[in-house]
Amino acid sequence: MGKTVTFSFSSSKYEGTEAIETFTFKELGIVENLDDEAVKIEMDRIFQAWVWDKLNIPYSIVIE
Numbered sequence: 001m002g003k004t005v006t007f008s009f010s011s012s013k014y015e016g017t018e019a020i021e022t023f024t025f026k027e028l029g030i031v032e033n034l035d036d037e038a039v040k041i042e043m044d045r046i047f048q049a050w051v052w053d054k055l056n057i058p059y060s061i062v063i064e
Contacts, residue, residue, distance in 0.1 A: 003032050005043060007050050019054045 003025045010018035025032050030042055 002026055007047050009051055009054070017055070021050070 008020035
């Protein structure tokens with residue numbers, strides 16, 4: 001069995017705003033033999049996308 005990661009979040013401000021989900025590295029497209037720093041960077045990127053998708057919050061970034 002391959003490595004897994006569990007993502008979760010909850011809001012202390014908004015009751016019922018929470019989610020938890022477990023994925024295999026394969027499902028996320030992550031190679032298991034990456035070094036720890038590369039895994040951390042990739043997990044951070046995927047986690048942020050997962051949270052934004054769960055919360056369904058549109059946003060924009062303006063740089064002037």
